[in-house]
């Protein structure tokens with residue numbers, strides 16, 4: 001076993017965090033976790049089942065009964081202490097993330113800061129959860145609109161951003177006065193356990209959050225069926241999101257679903273070419289292409305196509321594939337062998353249907369995959385219809401704006417989209433015509449704690465981040481007072 005070398009070894013936890021205690025699985029079973037770069041086992045976590053998930057839910061209910069009455073300033077102070085501890089331990093958190101998920105250390109550090117920012121932003125907002133007093137409908141009536149915490153919430157999170165996808169849920173939940181039971185991906189549990197340890201140090205009350213590690217089906221079944229859980233926040237594939245939605249129906253849970261994407265990236269003739277190349281590189285190759293919002297289809301207008309591709313190839317040629325711990329690397333390994341197989345299948349299918357390599361051909365070494373640019377890509381190819389989730393940039397050619405928007409929208413997904421143009425008129429037309437939850441105009445960077453993040457169609461329900469992210473954990477109560485002034489009140 002090759003556990004990460006840390007400044008604070010206490011942050012590398014190989015036990016689940018349930019009801020304020022660090023525990024093994026009831027039956028002692030564990031799950032190995034490997035380093036995507038080497039395949040070496042870095043450690044094991046408990047394979048907890050439904051009973052331990054139930055214990056976490058019961059503890060969350062007990063803790064939330066008090067937490068919801070804590071003054072917002074007290075809740076905010078704990079979230080800010082958690083924020084400070086995340087930044088203080090950012091190097092260790094990044095190292096754990098790189099070793100279990102594979103992303104290059106610089107990106108892991110970026111994720112730690114991005115993840116921590118949700119604690120700060122929602123600590124500030126915890127003090128501003130106000131309701132309303134309505135204009136009285138009659139002399140003897142008064143109506144208050146109260147905002148109250150949903151109650152016990154659950155979160156199920158993916159492997160590709162193992163810290164940010166947790167804090168993007170946990171921060172608003174606690175700010176709103178809720179508690180949360182978290183099931184991280186079995187592929188990247190150590191980041192979740194480390195941030196829970198810091199939460200414990202920050203003063204998060206015992207039981208308010210739990211990290212239940214283990215294979216997903218049994219834990220997920222409990223989190224979705226247990227009526228004490230009033231809210232499920234899921235980030236992951238659309239396939240699993242649909243399963244969880246069905247499983248949550250019997251108890252009518254509030255749902256936040258952050259699901260898959262198939263982002264179009266449009267480059268019009270009047271775009272600033274270098275800016276568009278920078279945007280494509282930032283969007284496509286972050287986390288080796290393993291992000292829900294990365295450019296999955298790059299559509300380039302005929303007049304700029306060849307110039308854009310030429311500049312793009314220069315930028316791609318500068319990428320360096322290697323271990324995330326190698327300071328010279330800019331592309332880490334993919335998460336597992338299945339991810340590599342999907343990338344290979346997409347490239348082979350595209351080539352078989354007429355696409356061509358513009359870059360060097362695909363080269364695979366274990367889970368290290370070379371960056372590839374394909375041209376002559378068309379809508380009938382797998383790479384156009386599915387998330388590739390790897391460092392392959394497919395270039396489509398289009399002639400008219402109408403054709404570009406039609407092609408962009410021709411997907412059941414609607415998460416992120418991007419377009420580059422120098423025309424203000426086109427910016428409004430295309431920005432409003434794109435059927436996606438998020439649009440980047442002349443930028444490939446659209447993730448920040450203050451802006452609502454989420455998708456339409458089969459990319460999900462609800463939003464995370466910003467004020468909508470807080471509303472996901474609040475209920476509205478209309479409080480009607482009658483008989484006032486009658487001497488009976």
Ligand SMILES: NC(=O)c1ccc[n+]([C@@H]2O[C@H](COP(=O)([O-])OP(=O)(O)OC[C@H]3O[C@@H](n4cnc5c(N)ncnc54)[C@H](O)[C@@H]3O)[C@@H](O)[C@H]2O)c1
Pocket residue numbers: 156157158159160161165183184185186215216217219220221235236237238240241243244257258259260261291292293387415454459460
């Ligand atoms: N929209 C977003 O914000 C966002 C962010 C990150 C990732 N994603 C999407 O997530 C996917 C990649 O992440 P992934 O491979 O971890 O997704 P995944 O759906 O395979 O797994 C996500 C989580 O769900 C759990 N899970 C799997 N099957 C389950 C079941 N039957 N019951 C309960 N839980 C179950 C997993 O253990 C994991 O914790 C991609 O599609 C990506 O687009 C979306």
Ligand SMILES: O=C[C@H](O)CS(=O)(=O)O
Pocket residue numbers: 160161164290291292293447453
């Ligand atoms: O993979 C999806 C993540 O939500 C991307 S980001 O961390 O929000 O940029």
